[in-house]
Amino acid sequence: MSQEISLAHFRAWLLAYAEHIEAIEAQLTDLDAAIGDADHGANMRRGMERLRARLADPGLQCDDIGALLRTVAMTLVSTVGGAAGPLYGAFFLRAAQECQGGSVVTLVQLARMFRAGLQGIQQRGKAQLNDKTLVDALEPAVVALEKAAAEGAPLAVALEAARVAAEAGMRHTIGLQANRGRASYLGPRAIGHQDPGATSLYGLIRTAAETLGAAQPASLASRR
Amino acid sequence: MQKLINEPADAVVESLEGLQLAYPHLLRVSFSPHYVARVDAPVRGKVSVISGSGSGHEPLNVGYVGRGMLDAACPGAIFTSPTPDQYLAATRAVEGGAGVLYIVKNYMGGVLNTEMALELAREEGYDVASVLVKDDVAVEAAHNRRGMGAAVLVEKIAGAAAEAGRPLAEVTRLAQRASDQARSMGVALSSCTVPSVGRPTFDLPADQMELGVGIHGEPGRLRLPLAKADTVVEMLAEAILKDMAVRPGTSVLAMVSGLGATPQHELFIVFRRLHAFLQAHGLVVARCLVGNYVTSLDMAGCMVTLLQLDPELIALWDAPVHTPALTWGV
Incomplete structure (x- = not known):
């Protein structure tokens, strides 16, 4: 089983994420209507449509993983809007900077990229754990990935651990009061609702687990 | 959903196309990326004032583009803050050599996107400052307050100062003072x-009202049985005055803005009580604005905004303005 993640794996991940967001758009809308302003689903879908178009563009120059992730960052920043655009943009931009080119990365490098992405989100958004934001899904996933990498776990096992941690983090937001973002205006009325940002972020980790650890990257043709 | 739209995905673009056709003498619309610039921009030697917001709040901000107010407005998707590339394109289009002021309403998305825009514009060598509008007293933590009706007043005052040829630091200082001295609260x-x-963003039974509602349909401070107009006005005005600490004899600008689906007929009933209430508290209603100035698509309800005035702010408020939504002195 391959322990290296190729450029093709990353492309498969991003396309799977775009498909995932399109599938859960209505859920994101409902979650955001409950504690925000009902635009997270539409904004993320608009970003993913543009991302899909960018990735399908034969003229796109993305010969290494860093360039690919930088393209993702710029696409999301200029199309998603709201808080999610700059935050997802910060994740991909910092992850791109961390891997500095290269056409393959190892689990250890991936963990560093995700950590850098988390730091990018936190520098931009100033959110901490338990503020009821996407950080609540991402940070546990990064910690799980780092732990698995330090223990020398196989890639698929490490990614699955990250997925499980992200899912638990997403569910944990249900019981939280929000300290950042629009749900923070609600005070205790936000408790009982899952955070939409943590939900879309969980999808990013879930699709990573489905694609980055695969022996062969999912064929682009089978994913439209 | 009963709306005069064609396809939801086309609504923002088609609305901008209509705006362009209605006001070709005042503004021009760029569609890639979206921004609206005053027709004679860039005005050489003048500070440029730019503001952005999600669409759905019209006339904010696109209706305030023109002489004496905004040099450019960046409309986002519905209720979604515009992206940094929009601000950057607008900055390049309207900057006249004297610097740029971004007026930003305090929402996380608005702040994050303009922070990125500021970084990008400064990298290109532009002199850019920003002022944050956060006037909603329904949010108790002052740092977290949402930008509401004060945006209109800050944009007018900044625009007048820029038109008068004041330098960027002065325009910024005056805009900041207007922002600091304004408070709002809304009811849906x-x-x-x-x-x-x-479908509706939130369920509100016919006999209830949402006090302290945000302009994107975010829930407010509390939900109460619907009261008569005078009582509702007193609740809003009391919450605002409690936060303002104004001395008797102070002059204020009082704005009542409908949220999109409340008729002007009712807004005057609101203003009638507001005026009496402020006078009873010893305040002088020196200037006023009653109509639809900051809306939330088709929400019924209104917001009240008070701005503490002084002679300098009054002079800037009274200065000529020529935009689709505010016009006087021309």
């Missing part, structure tokens, strides 16, 4: 419906 009688969602 019904939810808005976002076109791409197709």
Whole structure:
């Protein structure tokens, strides 16, 4: 089983994420209507449509993983809007900077990229754990990935651990009061609702687990 | 959903196309990326004032583009803050050599996107400052307050100062003072419906009202049985005055803005009580604005905004303005 993640794996991940967001758009809308302003689903879908178009563009120059992730960052920043655009943009931009080119990365490098992405989100958004934001899904996933990498776990096992941690983090937001973002205006009325940002972020980790650890990257043709 | 739209996905573009056709003498619309610039921009030697917000709040901000107010407005998707590339394109289009002021309403998305825009514009060598508008007293933590009706007043005052040839530091200082001295609070009688969602953002029974509602349909401070107009006005005005600490004899600008689906007929009933209430508290209603100035699509309800005035702010408020939504002195 391959322990290296190729450029093709990353492309498969991003396309799977775009498909995932399109599938859960209505859920994101409902979650955001409950504690925000009902635009997270539409904004993320608009970003993913543009991302899909960018990735399908034969003229796109993305010969290494860093360039690919930088393209993702710029696409999301200029199309998603709201808080999610700059935050997802910060994740991909910092992850791109961390891997500095290269056409393959190892689990250890991936963990560093995700950590850098988390730091990018936190520098931009100033959110901490338990503020009821996407950080609540991402940070546990990064910690799980780092732990698995330090223990020398196989890639698929490490990614699955990250997925499980992200899912638990997403569910944990249900019981939280929000300290950042629009749900923070609600005070205790936000408790009982899952955070939409943590939900879309969980999808990013879930699709990573489905694609980055695969022996062969999912064929682009089978994913439209 | 009963709306005069064609396809939800086309609503923002088609609305901008209509705006362009209605006001070709005042503004021009760029569609890639979206921004609206005053027709004679860039005005050489003048500070440029730019503001952005999600669409669905019209006339904010696109209706305030023109002489004496905004040099450019960046409309985002419905209720979604515009992206950094929009601000950057608008900055390049209207900057006249004297610097740029971004007026930003305090929402996380608005702040994050303009922070990125500021970084990008400064990298290109532009002199850019920003002022944050955060006037909603329904949010108790002052740092977290949402930008509401004060945006209109800050944009007018900044625009007048820029038109008068004041330098960027002065325009920024005056805009900041207007922002610091303004407070708002809103009430919803019904939810808005976002076109791409197709149903109301929140459920509000016919006999209830949402006090302290945000302009994107975010829930407010508390939900109460619907009261008569005078009582509702007193609740809003009391909450605002409690936060303002104004001395008797102070002059204020009082704005009542409908949220999109409340008729002007009712807004005057609101203003009638507001005026009496402020006078009874010893305040002088020196200037006023009653109409639809900051809206939330088709939400029913209104917001009240008070701005503490002084002679300098009054002179800037009275200065000529020529935009689709505010015009006087021309």
